[in-house]
Amino acid sequence: MGDETDSICPRCDDETIHRVVAMMEGKVHLVICTRCNSQHRYRPSLATMTRKVPLPSVRQAKVLKKIESARTSRQQVSLKEWQALKEVAGEMEPLPYGPGASYSEKQIVFHPTFGLGFVRKVIDKSKIEVVFEYEIKILAMNRPK
Numbered sequence: 149m150g151d152e153t154d155s156i157c158p159r160c161d162d163e164t165i166h167r168v169v170a171m172m173e174g175k176v177h178l179v180i181c182t183r184c185n186s187q188h189r190y191r192p193s194l195a196t197m198t199r200k201v202p203l204p205s206v207r208q209a210k211v212l213k214k215i216e217s218a219r220t221s222r223q224q225v226s227l228k229e230w231q232a233l234k235e236v237a238g239e240m241e242p243l244p245y246g247p248g249a250s251y252s253e254k255q256i257v258f259h260p261t262f263g264l265g266f267v268r269k270v271i272d273k274s275k276i277e278v279v280f281e282y283e284i285k286i287l288a289m290n291r292p293k
């Protein structure tokens with residue numbers, strides 16, 4: 149108490165030197181502006197505020213978590229597996245991929261984003277597991293239009 153600190157004065161509308169008049173829980177609580185002598189709650193100076201790194205908002209944190217889990221759950225395709233599948237695919241004509249179509253195991257599909265894929269597993273009536281060159285994807289099928 150009695151110390152001087154930089155704070156924003158609402159009356160001066162400026163960052164001025166204040167004298168600490170009250171502390172609360174170890175933090176500066178009430179201050180008096182040495183310029184206009186008004187007493188008010190302590191507000192950290194702009195320098196103090198900009199020094200703090202803002203924490204991600206709840207929404208941002210959720211998105212970050214999603215990206216993180218997607219990254220760790222993504223299965224890697226080994227080059228060996230991919231080459232083996234390509235050999236099996238041989239001369240087969242790839243089927244264009246669309247969520248409304250129906251596929252069965254060992255078919256070759258062509259996805260506009262992921263490229264050539266190999267249906268490794270039919271999970272259920274509406275899902276297939278497809279091995280692409282860089283990743284394994286669960287794709288929809290038989291989706292009603």
Ligand SMILES: [Zn+2]
Pocket residue numbers: 157158159160161164181182183184185186
């Ligand atoms: Zn003031």
